[in-house]
Amino acid sequence: MDFTFTDDELAFREAISRFLMTEAAPEALREIWETDSGRSPDLRNKMAEQGLTALSIPESAGGLEMGDVVWSLMTQELGYYGIPDSLSDTAYVAAGLISNLPDTVAEKATWLEQICDGSLRVAVGHPVNPLVADAHMADLILLANGDEVHAVPRAKIEVEHNPSIDSSRRLMRVMWETDSSTLVAAGDEGRKLWQQTLDRGALSAAGQLLGLAQRMLDLSVDYAAQRKQFGKPIGSFQAVKHHLADVAGKIEFAKPVLYRAAYSLQQGDSDASMHVSQARLACGEAALLAGRHGIQVHGAMGYTWEVDLQMFMKRSWALESSWGDRIFHKSRVSDFVLAEGAALGPGQTFGRS
Template sequence: MTHTPDLLYSDTEDDLRAAVRALLADRAGHRAVLDRVETDRPYVPGVWTSLATDIGAAGLLVPEKLGGQGASHREAAVVLEELGRAVTPVPYLTSAVVATETLLALVEGGAETGTQVVPELLARVASGRTVAVLAVPLSAGPGAEPPSGPSVTGVADAVIADVLLVPRADGLYAVPAAEAEVEPQTPLDLTRPLARVTTPEGSGTRLAGADAARAAVRRGLLAGAGLLASEQLGLAEWCLEETVRHTRERHQFNRPVGSFQALKHRMAQLWLDVVGARAVARAAADALATGSPDAPLTVAVAQAYCSKVAVRAAEECVQLHGGLGMTWEHPAHLALKRAKSDQIALGSAGGHQDAVAALVGLPAPA
């Protein structure tokens, strides 16, 4: 029987959205982010602790018996929508989604016989006390092969990680960040720092063998790609709302510039794109939450669509703000850089389109 996705928001999800939005407005507004983005650590002090611990967002995907909130990907998607709207520099996607899903796969699969390392690590991550990061490039999609060799480039949020989950030829290892060399790199998106991570051979604790590790990493990256669509949705929604607000207030020839037909058409088309992005992002979150067998297909469709919408919305936001949109003081450039970075994060749009073709049996053009 085909599962019909629920695209609507529940009262619980609306309450969670309100709590996260209030926190970010109070502690991590665009001005606070702009003041820190030129540093290697753009994270606004205290925001991650409040989000992860006080609100409990870090443990949304973790069952209560393992120390989490026992919620689902639908609730996590709502958090990511709000983080996308504010372009907030926190390790939510990398730690509370990708790393958490990877560890959950190991727990459910049994991990290494007799070890309690995985459940204990998962409980610390769910509580927000520990930030775990999967040591793969940000660009790695769900079907990507884990990197080989001691060094990995382009690892997102490694500079703030406490524990690195390192895929190796013989399995997956948990390596304390203090035992690794983390060299910051210069990213396009200054709100999501990247780093080269080098871990000595033999360091860390082995969590799983090679086969279990590959399956767990794939599950983590699939969940990350699916929920990244919600971050892109939130970003696109903010860009549209901010552009409508500005063109309503900005006057030329004694008229609001938003009253000019050409701009009306551009914003109307963008609204249609955002509505479509909301549908596919919610479908991906619901498919992950329900364990739908169509989740890989739904995630690939969501990423192929949402990544383009987010970039277009950010570009329109910059252009329709005129000269103001080109300044460093206006947050439009934060949205544009995040959108462009997200466009190749966890698999490119083209890679996800190829995945769609393969999953539905459509041969790619020669």
Template sequence: MDFDFSSEQYLLRDTVRDLLRRECTPGAVRAAWASESGRSPERWRKLADLGVVGLTVAEEHGGAGMDEVDLVLILEEAGRSLLPEPLLETTAVGAPLLARSGSDTLRAEWLPRIAAGDATVTVGLAGSPYVADATADLVVLERQGALHAVTQDRLTLQPLRSVDRARRLFSVTAELGDDTLLSTSAAVARWAFDHAAAATAAELVGVAGAMLDMTVAYVKQREQFGRRIGSFQAVQHKLAETLLLVDSARSAVYYAAWALANDTPDASIAASVAKAYASDAERRANAEALQLHGGIGFTWEHDLHLWLKRGKALELQYGDADLHRRRIADWIYATAG
């Protein structure tokens, strides 16, 4: 059994990392905070031209025909770069959900546009008080146990404020009917939630890894009492323990991606393990990064706060660590009985 990614998967990750280093700098993220839409059509187009947006769309619809394992490294890079655009909602959840449950007409209408970068799709699942990027061309909503695919002409949006202003959140009211119905299957809704949670976990690992790298670089240059603070054993222990959590979370995320791609019996639980572990790892990285940066870490001028706020927002998205631990406990009790 091969436990590593292929050279092609690593090459795609490195290509996306290089693109985001150029196109999604901290300055660009700050610009997203300040802009009306919070989105860059040019950056989205470049991701689409690279094949990233349509990565999970079948080749017959103009996509790459890849799966969750191919995508997980890209989502980690999206988290590392604080990508504002809805890659998670569109590529990790929305497009595969349309392919899985949409009618032939719906798939033919939307999947080629998604793969080409001409349309975005987002999801609003049960239990969430908001829908991220609800200005997308197509919004999949879970209402009263059913999933609906709704276009903008049948939506009323109320903007909500997020601690991370690069995130665009909305309260959504929709005109639903038989013509918007996508699925009434609880299994399909669970599939969507599992994919959303696992994808969020991948982004959390990217956010946590970026904060850890920033903090290691900072303690190597910051001096106190005539010594660089990175030489103090207490500081080293904090960073080593954080690294252990982040690397362990990364392993859990990678397994969840494999389990979802192969539809294993434990795929749903693997997604919850990944989300719980990644939320915990990010929370630890968040706290240690802020403490070890000292007073400068609180300031608007320092870029660290961009990662701190994205991490805090994603900790809660598609279930916090406690919710996912309850899912795991329920599964254990059910299988034991």
């Protein structure tokens, strides 16, 4: 079996990376953070022009109809460049939920078309997240009331800003009243949609954490090559090399776990939720280690506003509690592993016996 990415997938990732390298330099990000909204409509429109908002949209609505595996690559790029925009919440998490709504929802096709062209910003208020990212700018907010899924227009909610250690995040506490006119799914159907949404959100967070880990490692390597002590670059000292090598190892071990989870989710595997939690844990551990060792390499100056490391380190800390914290995901993995007759061992990889 061939588990490598296609040339088209890798080429698309490379094109997005080159685009974000130009449009989302750290200096530009700092300027965006200091605006009232903390968001750049211009950057969002440019990302839509690059096709990012169309990735998950069905071809019938003008999209590219790509799956979770491609998003496991794209979210790494969003994390690597610290994009101050909940793009994946709209274009991946919300788009997936809306695509799976019953066809009886009259606005479904319109919403998908508007996400595709970048004109609709959607925020997702899953019960696992007490705060909703970017609700202050969203045109539509998907909210839960038990197993019910409600699509609520911005005019029907009130928001209260909640500060974050990460200046790029805009977290809101949402107040709203349930209304039958906003109900789009309920019962078993609603429960299934929220479960799928949780898995997509956790997979998105995992991909961003892995991208953040790689960026923090790259910054630490560059700094270690330039900073000198006793007349030598600190990167030549064995202790520093070991720190950076430990991070590189964590990242490389986390990648296949992320891709396995994306493949499992895309194929509708019955164990997809467990695989997603594995990926969330592995990528989170890589990001935490990258931040900790990055600070040790940079010294105390790594916390300061002028140094780029702090931007990505704080974002990784904030994402750690998004779409389920470590206790939540460890519980999902342990429930699977400790279950009677659990399908464990290399013979179960990708369903092979």
